[in-house]
Structure formats: C-alpha cells, structure tokens
Amino acid sequence: MFRPISRTWLVLDIVGALFGFLITTPLTFIAGANWLSAWIDVVPAAVTMYAIVGLILWGAAAVARLSPALALGIAWFGAVVQMTAGLPPSAYDLGILVVLFATGAWGSRRILWAGGISALVGGLVGGLYFAVIWSGELLTDAASTMRAALIGSLMAAVFVLAMVMSWGTGLLWRVVLNGRETQVARAQAELLAAEEQERVRIARDMHDIVAHSLAVVIAQADGARYAAAAQPEIAAEALGTIATTARGALSDVRLLLTQLRHRQGTGPQPTLADLETLFAQVRQAGIEPRITVDPMPPGEPPGAIQLAVYRILQEALTNAIRHGDGAVDVHLAWLPDRVEVRVGNRVSAASAPHAGGHGLVGMRERAQLVGGNLLAGREGEEFVVRATLPIVGAQA
Template sequence: MDKRHALYSWVRNNPFKVDLIATGLLFLAFGPVYLLADRPLLFLLSCSLLVPLAWRRIRPVAAAGAIVVVCLVQWAFAVEPVVGQLAVPLVIYAVAAYGPAWASRSVLALGVVGGVLLTTRYFTSPSESGILGLSIGVLYTVLIWMLVVVSWTLGDLTRVRRLQLQALEDRTRRLEIEQHQERLLAAADERSHIAREMHDIVAHSLSVIITQADGGRYAAASDPRIATETLKTIASAGRSSLKEMRRLLGVLRSDEQASTRPLPGLADLDELLLGFRAAGLPLRFEQSGTPRRNLPSGAELTAYRVLQEALTNVLKHAGSQAKANASMQWQSSGLRLEVTDDGHGAAADTATGDGNGLHGMGERISLYDGSLEAGPAAGGGFRVSAFIPYTEA
C-alpha cells in the first residue's frame, strides 16, 4: 500500500517525466514499423506528431499548436495518415484537462473542423458519388467527431475533478491554519484569565501578609501576644493563598485531582527510573560531573519533568523492543540532560498532542533560559537533549 501511494505521488509530482517516458514507449512501439518498411518520411511525420506529447501537461497549448501545424502540413501535401495520428485525441484530452478554458474550446472546434478536412481528403473517392459516397463521408466524419468529443469530454471531466481536489486541498489548508490560530487564541485567552486570577489571589494575600507583618512588628514592642496573633493571621493567609494557587495550576493538567505531595526534584530520580524499569523499559542511566551550585527548585522540577516526559515517550512510541539511555551531566554553566532510544521514534505521536510532550518540555525549559533539541538520532531511534543553566530567569 505504501509503495503504491509513493508511486502515485511520484507520478503526480513529475508530469513531464511521466509523459516523456510514455512518449518514448510510443516511439519504441510504432517508430520501427516505418523504418523497417523503408518509409523514412512517414517515420519523421509520426515522430513530429508524437514528440509534443512529452509537454502535453506542462505546456498543453504549445503541444497542441505543434500538432495542429504538423497536421495542416500533412493535409496540405496529402501525406497519408500515420500511426502518430493518435497524438490528436491525446492532445485534445490534455488541453481540455490541463489547459486554459479558451484553449479547451479551441481544440474542440479544431477537432470538429479537422474531422471534416480529414474525411474530404482521405476517406472520399472521386469514383464514388451520389448517396453512397456522401454516406461514407458522413459516416467517417461522425466517427471522427465522436472520437474528438469523447476525448474532450474525458479531459473536461478530469479538469473538473482536478479543480475540485485543489479546492478541497486549499480548504483543508485554510481550516488547519484557522484551527491553529483558534488554538493559539484560546490558549492565550486562558493564560490571561489564569494570570488575572493568580494576580488577584497573590496581590490580596500579600497585601494582607504585609499589612499584618508591619502591624505586628510595631505592636510586638508593647504586647508580644499581639505579635503571636498576627503571625497566626499571616500563616492562615499564606495557606489560603497557596491552596488557591494549587487549585488554579491544577486545572492546567489533566490530572483528576491536584496532588498535594511535595514537588519532585533531582533527589527523586532514582524512584522515577525505578518506575520505568518496573514498567518493562530497559533503561541505562549515567550521571557525571559535580554541580557548581544548586539549581532553583523550579529548575530541578523542570529537569525531573523533562526526563519523565522523554522516557514516557520512549515507553509509548519507541516500540516493545526499544532500549533507552539517559544521562545527566553537570557542566560549568548548567545541567545537561539527554535521553536516547533505538526504537521507532519516541515523539512520533506527540506532534498532534494537546500541548504536552515536546511542546511542554520546551515551555518549561524556556522559563529558565534553557534549550531543547529533539529529533531522530543519527543511528536510528530518537534523541532528546536539554540544557538548563544555573542562572534562574
């Protein structure tokens, strides 16, 4: 099935090569007949009619013009019909299918006129007169007209189908662009909405905390019990703010319930890797270098999520026999993470996802001025490489 689709795609994308091959086959099929019969003039005439067929789709008007000129010369000098005459219905079909509308109508009219000229020149005999001769001429003319009309009709149907397919392709392309823009606008609107809610919560909570802290600081000098009550109020406001922020951030993920456990970091990598090995993924992990200083907790969470997402993609998409290698290297300027596999490609299906996967990795890393590289590995499989600098954005 894939080979057939590939062949169809090549034929569709290379019309000149296909027509050139077809013209060459026609030469091989009909050219030697006249050479073996020692009739070089008819061979040249046949070649002159067949050669323009190589341009019948990319230059249909020029090909039709060349064939018309050859036919007129043949008619003027009363040269007998040749095998190359089959180029006439082929070029009528090509102009009707691929040429402009005016050229399509013109070849139809020329075909009708040419049928009459061909009949009067070759298919009527001076010895046959009266009703019999007229009947034979009319019969040949009608047969030629039928061939012309059928060729033109098939070409016109091909033109209609081609224009319909092109319109559908254009519409599909526009719909994809519109859907992409709608997703971007929806995501921007949701981010703006969440940002406003978080701003309101944080601003209100911090205002309460700052006010209580300033008041408690001055009141503590005269009555330490007021300071104790003030600290309780501050703690309560902080907990309430944290709870609301967790609720808002929780809706950004598909989890049914936002987790209340501490956020993971690099210290939890052993547990993460153990889970993937238990799931059946052959995994090799290497760690090298010494950190110059600790990464912020958010950067550690980003590193954890990058490894988690990359290994999850390996488990999902790389195939049942795939093996993975993960490494964490501390460099002078930051942390380098790399995950490779020898399977079918760990991110084969993430491009059509809903914002997670590689896109989610890139967003996380960009918050800390990091970089992400993902793509097919040189020796096969897939490779994800991320770098997180020490400086926090």
C-alpha cells in the same frame, strides 16, 4: 505558456510518448502498405515522411502536460504536414488524441475552448481530406461523387467523435481535479478553524485561571505587606494563601499545557463542587461574597453547564477583587430549563471593568458555547454580570 509540473511527470510523459511512437510506427507502415506500393520508386522518402509526422505528433504528446498550448500548436503543424504530404490517417494520429485530452484537462480557459474547437474542426477537415484526397480518383460520375461524399461524411463523424471524446475525457478529468482541490481546501479551512477554536479555548482557560489566581495573590500580598508590622500572624496566613493559590494555578496551567500538547480537551474540569474553594479564595483576598442559591439544582446539571457557571463566576469574582469596593453579591437560580447567574459589586467609575476586556469577552464566549447569553455593565453604583444558560439545550 508552461505549467509547473514535477520532473517525474515530465520524464514519464516523454517516455510514454516515445513508447507510443515505437508502437504506432510499425502499425502505420502496415496500414499504409498499399500507399507505399504506389510510391515504389520513392519508398525511402515515404518512410521518412511517415517518421517525421509521427515524431511531430508524438512530440506534441510528450509536452502536452507541460504546455497544452504549445502541444496543440505542434499537433496542428503535424496535421498540416501530414495532409500536405498526402499521408493517410493512421496509428500515429493517436498522438493528437493525447494532445486534445491535455487541453481539456490542464489547459487554461482559452486553451480549453481552443481544444474543443480543434476537435470539431479537425474532425471535419480530416473527413474532407479523406474524401477528396483518397477517393478523388473515383470521382468519374455522380455515383462515385456521392459515394465519396458518404465516405467522407462517415469518416468525418468518426474523427469528430474520437477527438471530442478525447477532449471531453480531459474536461471530465479537470472536473475531478478541481473537486479534489476543493476538498483539500475545505479540509484545510476546517483544520485552521478547529485550530483557531482550540487556541481560543486554551487562551480563555488560561486567562480565567491565571487572572483569578494572580488577583488573589496580589490582594493577599498587599494585605500581608500592610499587616506585617502590626500583625505578623496575618502576614504568615496571607503567605500561606499565596502559596496555595499559586500551586493550584500552576497545576491548572500544567493541565492546559498537557491538553495543548496532546490536542485533547478531555482533562478534568471544574464543577459545582469546586465553587466553595473558589469562594474561599475570594474571602482570603479580602472580599466577602454573599451567596444565594434559590432554587437549588433539581439534579446533576450537565458538565458543560457546571464548567460554564464556574468559569463565569471565577471571572466575575476576579473583576470584583480587582475593581470592587467591599462585598460582592452572587445569586444562582437553578430553574428546570435554565440556570440564571447574577454577580454584582460596588465599583467606582474609574475602576469599572472595560467592556472590551478579555475577561468579559471570555465570559460571553462561555455562555454562547452552551447556547446562552451574558450581559455585563454598570447598573447604578454596581457592576453587574447577568448570564442565562439553557440546561435542556446543553443536554441535547
């Protein structure tokens, strides 16, 4: 029944309706001067009726935004009072147009169509009322009857046109408001999608960095613990590797947090030049990577491809450290239109990476982001990661 509107709009509507009443009331008296002269003995009663009808119609306009249904009912009541009192159509009827606009703009679906029907019926009734009441004294012959009918038809057309235009303008405003709400909802959905993608990217980068660094740290710590008694120098070397790896991971995490805080993703990212450092960390963790690059890159690959290759190798080698048994084979083939990556290492059935783990999901996302694909799974006694990344598509 009542729409939730701000107090500011309610106050503005009430003030606007009061202003409309104060403006149209003098115009109503001026237009009805001849009618008042016929009521010379009861002018105070006539003025009172004018004021009552004006208050009813503009009172409906005051609550039109708050409750279009209530305003429509009050407007019909005011129109009935006006016709019962025999008052002519005048300036105070502008309040009806305000109500019809409100039904088109803010009314429910039922009130919307009720307003449209009211515009048609009200216009026809107004024309009939004008013809019968105000031309009734002229109906003395066929000519006067025809003249009254023509006047009534003309006034009905004018009333219907004015009322339908007011209702149609409200309907147009409803379309505008719905379009704005749709745009706002679309913008919010796009913002949420962008934020979700950013969270996924940060989580993926965090996993790649932290998981790899912790795998190296754990492997070195285990080796240092076993070698501490017999070969203290190896333990010291392992501790140095742990410190270096931890510092690098801390630096990368700080970079990711800075990007997250400033909503930027343009910070320095790993490239092919950093692969040697990655392989060195794997060696220090006790896993020997056997690396084959054939053919070599024909030029400088795009930055997105370099980052994807680095992160895929990083996660695959991390899995080799965690679940592998011995050496790991790394093969890169830099073809003119694509790069093919293969990483394989021996694993036991109990220690193979889980297909639904975050690391495998992150590698697939890395490949998909540059238009490629990635497959990972057991092949005999090995766990193999295969990725194909298109170079031409990434450049485009």
